[in-house]
Amino acid sequence: MTNSERASYIRGLMDGLELDPEAKETKVFNAVVELLDDLCQSMDELEDDVAEMAEQVDEIDEDLGTLEEDFYGLEEDECGCGCGHHHHGEDEDFEDALFEVTCPSCGDTIQLNDAMLEEGSIVCPGCGETLEFDFDDDEEESEEKPEE
Numbered sequence: 001m002t003n004s005e006r007a008s009y010i011r012g013l014m015d016g017l018e019l020d021p022e023a024k025e026t027k028v029f030n031a032v033v034e035l036l037d038d039l040c041q042s043m044d045e046l047e048d049d050v051a052e053m054a055e056q057v058d059e060i061d062e063d064l065g066t067l068e069e070d071f072y073g074l075e076e077d078e079c080g081c082g083c084g085h086h087h088h089g090e091d092e093d094f095e096d097a098l099f100e101v102t103c104p105s106c107g108d109t110i111q112l113n114d115a116m117l118e119e120g121s122i123v124c125p126g127c128g129e130t131l132e133f134d135f136d137d138d139e140e141e142s143e144e145k146p147e148e
Contacts, residue, residue, distance in 0.1 A: 004040040108126035108127070110124065117133055
């Protein structure tokens, strides 16, 4: 039974009591039932609006997915990191790309995140060249700097 049906049922119960229309209590009961009717109508309208917005959000999500596939050239099960693996349900590799490197062989720009850098190397998706990352020099330079 919906809220509107329940409010109508309560109104029917009240009408069945054959209360004196001029009594103060009857006026209070009528005001409460009218409020219930109004609240139920408002709730129905809100539920319709929320359902409509949910449909619109689903459509936007589908459109965004299509745009991402077109823009990034990804199939649904590819991760986009160039690792050759399929990370089902894991979009972190692409979402948290923090660094860009340019392949010295083909000139492609590759987006990398911390996890990819920690692996120490990556295969360029453009030409297949293995790119290696060595941070030891950077750490030594920062240790050699004199303190000010």
